[in-house]
Amino acid sequence: MQIHSEILENKGIRPSVQRVRIFKFLMKSKEHPTVEMIFNALLPEMPSLSRTTVYNTVELFKEVGLVQVLDFGRGVLRYDADLSPHSHFECERCGAVYDLDIKPQDISKKMPRGFKVHQTYFYVFGLCSHCKKNEKN
């Protein structure tokens, strides 16, 4: 509990109960949760939590650089507190998201003149091992 609130303070944001809980959840989660997943996971221990607060908080975390926002094109955003260079895989069948230990390629030298790169995202879609095994149809 201590460490997490300090990280928030270092980013210049107040470590409210809600923010600390949401941040802890994001740090330990491997599934790149959506707002709905965060909300459902924390509701039992924080019955007064609102979706709005989760939305506010992940937006704030994004702005201060605590999380990465992932968009797999399903109309829901996912949040990843792992900021090291890696890529993401989404199973088209079951929707599960996996980290790939693949650094997005360095393209700074291949950019058109005058362009400035801030962020790159490498998304991979396909079937996870489990769904591939069970592939029937």
Add this chain to the structure above:
Amino acid sequence: MQIHSEILENKGIRPSVQRVRIFKFLMKSKEHPTVEMIFNALLPEMPSLSRTTVYNTVELFKEVGLVQVLDFGRGVLRYDADLSPHSHFECERCGAVYDLDIKPQDISKKMPRGFKVHQTYFYVFGLCSHCKKNEKN
């Protein structure tokens, strides 16, 4: 007009007036248009066109493999009829989308065992040359 309708027929779909017009527009467009952009562009010449038809049509095109769907995380989908391997850049300032002549890296050998890759997307975000030049604040 001839060629386009033949392409649709080769994909096994009926070359209705709306489909051919939408397909032509997608083929000649360099801006990776949204449904709204397609709709607004074609409305003058097809006053009875509906957004629903545009949605139906781009979905159909996606399914038969005539277009690629791009999602830059802005809550709007964009459609690209260029299916050659390339990447995409979105300017964070003005929202313009540019093609990058960069092949997404081949990662088939780096995938975890049992995973099957269908599609990869490489997205780059930053400032385009025009917005970078005008960068004031």
Add this chain to the structure above:
DNA sequence: GTGTCTGCAAACGATTTGCAAATTA
């Protein structure tokens, strides 16, 4: 004629916004 396609209107669902009450410095 029968199945497909179009397009209106309503529904949907994730996210955003307005704002008043609660909280914290």
Add this chain to the structure above:
DNA sequence: TAATTTGCAAATCGTTTGCAGACAC
């Protein structure tokens, strides 16, 4: 107590759905 944060309720907006009429083979 003044500024920030929370959370309810309503709004927003891109997209989807239901369905009736229009169209094409």
